[in-house]
Amino acid sequence: MKFFIDTAVLDEIQEAQDMGVLDGVTTNPSLMKKVGVKDFHGHIAKICEITPGDVSAEITAVTYDEMMTEAREVAQIADNVVVKVPLTLDGIKAIKTLTEEGIPTNCTLCFSPTQALVAAKAGATYISPFIGRLDDISSNGMHLVKQIIEIYDTYDYETEVLAASIRHPMHVVEAAELGADVATMPLKVIKQLLQHPLTDAGLKKFLDDWKALQGAEEPAN
Ligand code: E4P
Numbered sequence: 468m469k470f471f472i473d474t475a476v477l478d479e480i481q482e483a484q485d486m487g488v489l490d491g492v493t494t495n496p497s498l499m500k501k502v503g504v505k506d507f508h509g510h511i512a513k514i515c516e517i518t519p520g521d522v523s524a525e526i527t528a529v530t531y532d533e534m535m536t537e538a539r540e541v542a543q544i545a546d547n548v549v550v551k552v553p554l555t556l557d558g559i560k561a562i563k564t565l566t567e568e569g570i571p572t573n574c575t576l577c578f579s580p581t582q583a584l585v586a587a588k589a590g591a592t593y594i595s596p597f598i599g600r601l602d603d604i605s606s607n608g609m610h611l612v613k614q615i616i617e618i619y620d621t622y623d624y625e626t627e628v629l630a631a632s633i634r635h636p637m638h639v640v641e642a643a644e645l646g647a648d649v650a651t652m653p654l655k656v657i658k659q660l661l662q663h664p665l666t667d668a669g670l671k672k673f674l675d676d677w678k679a680l681q682g683a684e685e686p687a688n
Pocket of ligand 1: 473493494575597600651
């Protein structure tokens with residue numbers, strides 16, 4: 468499973484990159500707003516310098532022609548840019564053309580298996596089902612991930628399933644059990660993945676025992 472970090476905060480991306488387990492980055496306009504980004508292209512370029520992995524940069528145009536213009540510009544920022552396109556009729560048309568042009572895409576805001584099926588037919592590089600936002604409205608985000616994987620496996624679609632809108636480590640565990648290709652998550656969740664109280668308690672005991680051993684007298688044989 469690939470790990471992407473879901474943020475536009477440069478320090479967080481650098482921290483995740485330094486951990487050595489980062490495969491890419493996803494951003495969206497709301498994450499850009501949180502950071503107060505004014506120069507969108509410049510900010511994406513900085514992210515692409517931090518990581519060699521795929522960096523999803525979301526376009527904000529909504530009509531096909533405008534989407535194509537914006538997507539082609541965004542794709543020029545760096546070799547590892549993936550153009551993030553919303554799952555609308557114009558977005559699907561744009562994904563089809565971008566795929567034909569060899570530009571990778573991340574089809575975002577997916578909330579149903581039918582949407583995911585259309586995105587794969589258009590040739591999207593990634594499909595992003597939003598798990599947490601479905602859970603938020605008492606639906607089942609993980610069931611959607613399962614449905615998409617089953618459909619893609621049945622027809623051998625190459626589109627990668629990118630589990631998005633992840634809120635906690637169990638989302639990652641369940642997405643991994645289902646075989647999702649990618650999980651994108653906040654830095655907090657990436658760090659939570661390796662935490663366990665028994666690891667902390669076990670390490671403390673080992674270190675305490677080691678320290679006591681250094682102070683102990685040589686046992687008589
Ligand atoms: C990533 O590609 C998505 O934009 C992101 O995971 C959405 O997460 P949210 O539902 O927590 O905003």
